[in-house]
Amino acid sequence: MAAPGWSERARELLQRMNSFHGAGSPKGLCLPFMVAGQQVGHMPQSVAQRLCQYPAVFSVAQGDKAAACVELNKQLASFEERTAAVQGVLKELKEQQAFPCLKEWREELYNVMPYFCDAPLFSMERAATPLLGVKRYGAHLNGYTWRNGQMFMWLGRRALNKPSYPGLLDNLAAGGIASGLGVRETLVKECQEEACIPASLAAQAKPVGTVSYTYVGAHGGIYPECQFVFDLELPEDFVPQVGDGEVQEFYLYPLHKVKEVIGSSDFKPNCAMVALDFLIRHGYIQPDDEPQYAEMVEGLHRTL
Amino acid sequence: MAAPGWSERARELLQRMNSFHGAGSPKGLCLPFMVAGQQVGHMPQSVAQRLCQYPAVFSVAQGDKAAACVELNKQLASFEERTAAVQGVLKELKEQQAFPCLKEWREELYNVMPYFCDAPLFSMERAATPLLGVKRYGAHLNGYTWRNGQMFMWLGRRALNKPSYPGLLDNLAAGGIASGLGVRETLVKECQEEACIPASLAAQAKPVGTVSYTYVGAHGGIYPECQFVFDLELPEDFVPQVGDGEVQEFYLYPLHKVKEVIGSSDFKPNCAMVALDFLIRHGYIQPDDEPQYAEMVEGLHRTL
Missing domain, CATH: 3.30.750.160 (Transcription Regulator spoIIAA)
Structure with missing residues (x-):
């Protein structure tokens, strides 16, 4: 059997991340x-x-x-x-x-x-x-920049000692919203801690919606999650730095490479969803080219 | 009883447009x-x-x-x-x-x-x-421009002789996707017909996702609809013109006025959803200010 194409892999990602709504749930x-x-x-x-x-x-x-x-x-x-x-x-x-x-x-x-x-x-x-099976909320950052008129996205690679998804690709900064913290407050804190993005720069991040899904975890746990998504255009000369050690390295990927890793086993699944939402909102994925377009947008925004 | 605030009105709009999923459906x-x-x-x-x-x-x-x-x-x-x-x-x-x-x-x-x-x-x-109760698809355009560093949005007012929603506010251009037509093809056609936007300008519209919902109509009909959404930044000196007569007039609204009419009875409901999605994607509505933020994004993207 031929290896599944990109659309099929993206579709499997969304099905897996919405497994609570799927067959055999x-x-x-x-x-x-x-x-x-x-x-x-x-x-x-x-x-x-x-x-x-x-x-x-x-x-x-x-x-x-x-x-x-x-x-x-x-x-x-x-x-x-x-x-x-x-x-x-x-x-x-x-x-x-x-x-x-x-x-x-x-x-x-x-x-x-x-x-x-x-x-x-x-x-x-x-x-x-x-x-x-209670809802969890987080804040995720798409950090992007331009090189010769082409858009690039910064991604992090998670440290190998992280308890969950060690060594996988991640958004530039992301974290759960703890009791007592606001949405933007969480984002600015994670930007500083994980990627050494100064608060003055992180404050320019623009909220652009949410990504929401419910999956069934390895041990049968129920994960209904809503991630508040922010976009931040970074100056051309800005380079994120490893901060608290939760990330081991940062990469600057052209969008075709970001698309390629979405749906691969190398990308933390909910972060891949945030990146997919970015590619759709920025017109990199277009409805006449991508047959799964409408279903993808639905799969990125399930009602919790 | 006090008149409902903006959040409450926006929430009622989304509930009404998703009435197929609600109580009494x-x-x-x-x-x-x-x-x-x-x-x-x-x-x-x-x-x-x-x-x-x-x-x-x-x-x-x-x-x-x-x-x-x-x-x-x-x-x-x-x-x-x-x-x-x-x-x-x-x-x-x-x-x-x-x-x-x-x-x-x-x-x-x-x-x-x-x-x-x-x-x-x-x-x-x-x-x-x-x-x-079969799904219908359409293409909607958010046309925006800048005046003195402030973002404005073009809205149309539907002709009084339209069979549906006569006299209500509408997006700059929008239409259903007829058999045999593509998504962008439909958008470019509607731009030309409804607002005299030349094809060369309409071609610059950026696809940014979808808005999807299912409502129960006045006579018990079922309307599962998915609108492909495009954003188009218009030159400062561009002014849309009445084309085929489906729109009687165009207005250039600052975003606070666009927000105000969302959830009012003056805005065709699915077009108000498209405008609400625009305000969220462009960071005009922020999660720390708008308590219904997460539920709004979900309500704009229901699975059909």
Whole structure:
């Protein structure tokens, strides 16, 4: 069989990153995770069984006609109470080595809410979100520049000691939005930390939309993620520098080479989606040339 | 009660334009419309009952475990045979005044296929697509220019004799993609016809993505639509002219005024979505200022 062409590989990338919506998804077997009467996640049954061994915090509720759901104990009424109770359970599960994803515990808190615009209901350890299937938010930067009238894009290569996707290509700067931080604030911080982009330059980054998707991870965890995307035109003489060591090296790629690595196993998948969105928004990929164009734009922007 | 703020109005626009996915949608009551074993539409039951009075063309099929669906007769094996058979039934229904939407019959054919990248299975009268709930595609132009370093957008006002949305604001140029035409070809044609933008200038328009949504129309028709979006920077001295009379007047609006009319009843809803997508892609609306930002981007790009 011939190797799949670029369109086919890009399509497979989007299908993989939206596997929660695809054939064979565990979606139908997940229980809605409810906090204060609002759904904030999708919980795999194996996780629900384990969490319900802590009935002061988690319990399965069965409505009249509604299907079962997992509820956070309603007596946990404040942000602080919920955060402390959930974090206590998760720490115990981590010590028991109950779930593989908890090995990546970072002591970094993410806010949990039905939508990004809502007040957070509680916050929780970043590494544990796939167990509850709650939404995660991040900020990603497309850094581009010009050489002889041609557009080029800066990409980073992740350090080999990163717990996730070591050694793969990444956007110029990117990071998750931790509890208490704003979108642009996160971006400017990551620009400084990862690529030594000074705050004055990072401040010129333009927000241009989001990329959103839900995938099922290796251990059955659920990852509904929304990345706020920024474009930053860099001066011709600017060269990013390795900062906190999360990136080992930077490359300046012409757009045809960026396109080539999208859908290859060398590019961290969600970063490849951000780069694909860039190529579409900048007219490098055109609807009359790319048969999958309409489906690609849809696949980059799934409703969480 | 206070009048809703801008965010709330924009959110209502997106909910209305995605009403097929919302509460009270007839989605669950529609039958999949199948051609050659592939789903190409969602058919309201009232339409299905009427069409099945033409059993040589349409029939309800009941699978083993599958729910019922409406099938185009499998003996209609070619594009031409299917087109002729469907068009014959629709013309009869038009003469019988069976459905209000057929009053807008235009003698304009749209291709029908599961996805835009697929070969068309047949073509059918544009006015009748909401009866079968098949996808429609179009091309829309954001025409912008600069005055004293500020960005402005050209908008048209639709003629009062247009059958749909008379007198409302519209993008600078836009039109449906008829059978046999390409995406850019459609855009260049509409630029010339509606706004007297010469082909040489229209050719500089940059494709920047799509806006996609599914709404339920006034008479229960289903409208899954995907608009290919183009941006065109116009010279400062360029002024669009009324062409074929579909537009009565053009306005040059500063972006704050464009934002203001989005979500007002003065802007044709899908064109307001295209303008909203422009304001987001150009960084005029920012994620830290607009609480609905993430949900807006999702609502502009629903999977059809």
